[in-house]
Amino acid sequence: MRGFRIKNMKVEEINREEKLKNVNSENIVEENLQCNLPGVPQKKSLMSFVHEIVFVAVLCSAQLSTMAALALSIAPINIIGKSFGTSNPGQLSWFTAAHSLTVGTFILIAGRLGDIFGHKRLFISGFLWFALWSLLAGFSVYSDAIFFDICRAFQGMGPAFAVPNAIAILGRTYSPGWKKNLVFSMFASCAPTGFVFGSVFSSLLSRFVWWPWSFWIMAIFCLLLAILGFLVIQNSPVPERDHSSKLYEQVDIFGSISGVSGLILINFAWNEAPVVGWQKPYNYVLLIVGALCMGLFVFFEYKAAYPLVPLKSLSNDAAFMLGCVGVGWSSFGIWIYYSWMFMLNIKKYPPLLCSAHFFPVCLSGTCAAVTAGYLLKHYPGSVIMICAMIAFTVGLILMSTVPVHQVYWAQFFVSVIVMPWGMDMSFPSATIVLSDQMPGEHQGLAASLVNTMVNYSISIGLGIAGTVESHLNEGGRNVLKGYRSAMYTGIGLAGLGITLASWYSIKTYFKRRNKSSTAFLGFSKTSYS
Incomplete structure (x- = not known):
């Protein structure tokens, strides 16, 4: 009887803890529903179905436009280089690296500024800045390659401020659950889709009109998104600052x-x-x-x-996720750049045909995003990350070993199908893990950390691969060897990602197993005492 009473007391205690946990969860959800500015109590917003669709579409367009802008200088890279009188591979790579450099760097502070001054303000300001320097990048055709690189660098600051604040708004609008997983997966799917759209339109405009028009149209698109963001993102009062500091x-x-x-x-x-x-x-x-x-x-x-990155409180989950994202997306940057160089300079395809070869990325990326949203409900983020790293590795192995005269539907097509699964499984899993661990007032920080790793790793990965290429292409006499060596570097980075994700997954598994065993033994002892 004594054991039975103790067992009943234990059950009552567990019920009280569950009730307390539910109250805390409701508070966290209510906090995450505060949409735009930190520290301001707000009621749950009631958006109509159409309003919510436009709301999500505008915010996801931040990711789409970032990758589209990346493609603007990759697809017509030889045409742009010819207009500036340069064909040096190192100088041409700066057309892309300059953009990714500032996107990856300034995202680090964009989330914090959004947490202080308001995510909506920073989102709109980012797109206005994006529009301005897209306009000037087009006019750089009348100057030189250095001014174009400068414009590309300043252009990258626009999405650096727009993307993390878009994620922060989504993170604070949707509480943890299937809907949040779906929205973040949709956000991730915009990356490959944006790149394909950017490459297709820049190829068309470069071929039939003039390459600066791709940047001028991007400026118009960014201005339109800034206006839509002002209209569809909910307003809220200016947050009260902590005047003690x-x-x-x-x-x-x-x-x-x-x-x-x-x-x-x-x-x-x-x-x-x-x-x-x-x-x-x-x-x-x-x-x-x-x-x-x-x-x-x-x-x-x-x-x-008020640390920009709270290193003291950064969990092992977040650190491993960020490390996997860094090496995985650096391998992606190598894959996308050198795949284009392979088609343009080895196979001698025109830019528009190269864009057509990458079109399956849209469909594969969408399927990957939906699948990732489903898997995240049933499996931990570490398992999803292993799958993503495997996709990065397989895609690069296929691309790096493609024979020059092989038909498209063999290795190249399979690589294009596989690679988006790495992108659209790694990004949402890392973002959701960090977003769920951060309180509502630091959603901008969670978004900044993931996006810093994504965009910065693309740029620095190109630099590392470019160094390998320049040392192994025999002074430019063996271009194909240089390209393959660069992609081998990407395979090594993606393989490192598999190692990190696997080690972390095994560690997490045994940690949960030991915790479950300890809890079971403790409950058993209490029950029979």
Whole structure:
């Protein structure tokens, strides 16, 4: 009888804990439903079905336009280079790397600024900035390649501010569950779709009109999205700031300056190396200074009252997810760039035909996004991440070994089908894991961390692969060998992702197993006492 009474008391205690957990969960959901600005109590918004569709479409367009802008300089890269009088592979790669550099770097601070000043404001401002520098990038045809690179770099700052704040708005609008998984999967599917649309339209305009028109039309599109964002994203009062601390402390000004500076210098050194070589003193000096800046960044983050990246509280789940995203998406950047170079310079295909070869990415990416949303309901994020890393690896193996005269439907087509599964499974799984772990007022931070790794790794991956290519292409005499060597580098990075994800998945499995065993033994002892 004594054991029975203790068992009943144990059940009552568990019921009380469940009720308390449900109350806390309701509070978290209510917090996540606050849509635009942090720290402001809001009621749950009631959007009509049509309003919600437009709302999600506008926010997902941030991801779509980012990848479309990336494609604007890849598809017609030889045409753009010819207009500037250059065919140097290192200089041509800067057309793409400059954009990814600033997207990946300034996303780091965009989420924090959105948490302080409002995500809607930063979203609209990002697209207005995006439109301005897209316009100027088109007019750079009257200048030179350096000005075009500068415009591409400043252009990348626009999506850097739009994307994490779009994710933050979605993260605070939808509470954890199937609907949030579906929305984030849709957001991820816009990456391959955006790239295909950008490559098709830039190829058409470059072939039949003039390549600057692709940038001018992008400017019009970004302006339209800024207007739609103003109309469909709900307004909310200006958040009350914490007046007990200064604004520069809340922004983490020292961490922001050191972090952004370090990321820019390291990335610049890696992407400049294929152009001038590591024998140039300024190149490795910039790399060393960048590493020192990142050291200062880590120091400031541990000391800051409002750290840009809360390293002390960053969980193992988040760290492993970010590491897998970094190596996986760097391999993707290598795959997408050198696949285009292979078709343009080895197979001698025109840009429009190259775009047609990548069209299956849209369908495969959509299927991958829907599948990822379903799998995330039934399996942990670590398992989804292993599948994503395998997809990255298989896609690169297929592409790196394609014979020059092989038919498209053999390895190339299969690679194009497989690769989006890596993109659209890694991005939502990492985003949802971090978003669910962060409170509502730090949804911008969760979005910034994932997107920083995605976009920054694309740029730095190109720099690493470009260095390998320049050292193994026999001084430009064996272009195909250089391309294959660069893609082998991507295989190594994706393989590292498989190792990280597998090790973390095994560790998580045994940790949960031990916890379950301990809980079961403890309950059994209590029941029979």
